[in-house]
Amino acid sequence: AQSVSQHNHHVILSEAASLELGCNYSYGGTVNLFWYVQYPGQHLQLLLKYFSGDPLVKGIKGFEAEFIKSKFSFNLRKPSVQWSDTAEYFCASRKNSGYALNFGKGTSLLVTP
């Protein structure tokens, strides 16, 4: 069975600090990987996704993630966070197109002015 683990449950950063959120997945076969963001009171939005190809994926709002197969990792990064990045971030995996997503527990990010 698949599982996704996110190492940081709560992260507090000052504006302009760099961000890296860890994500590890367990499935050994072909896997699709995602990062979603949930702003307070809003629905889940897709930040970026990886299916194949270039392991460095760029998403919206300046976020990027790197797929490292040997480490089963898909960490999310942003060089300089803003107050508006305060949100809950979820890493997710799935076996293939059309399947349901398997979510990590989420990381709550608070960016202070």
Add this chain to the structure above:
Amino acid sequence: GAVVSQHPSRVICKSGTSVKIECRSLDFQATTMFWYRQFPKKSLMLMATSNEGSKATYEQGVEKDKFLINHASLTLSTLTVTSAHPEDSSFYICSAVRIGYTDTQYFGPGTRLTVL
């Protein structure tokens, strides 16, 4: 485009009553919709996969008689929590897979259910 709505956004009900939650894809058709449940400070847990015109597929541990799912059209799936109890209080989120665009799921805003 690709908007998914849920209704209601919040519902409070008494223990023992049934509650219906609707999930609609507003500007696209979806043969597959997923229902997730989110506990406070925890991840989204898949409850069931809803396929238009067929019976839903439930995840292990999810009572199909308690959480009735109906996907009667290509734009609507409903989740009915029957004989709700306080432990059913949670945040229920649906997602829809657009026909021909199976790479991406579009999420609804969620429904907060509180059972007194």
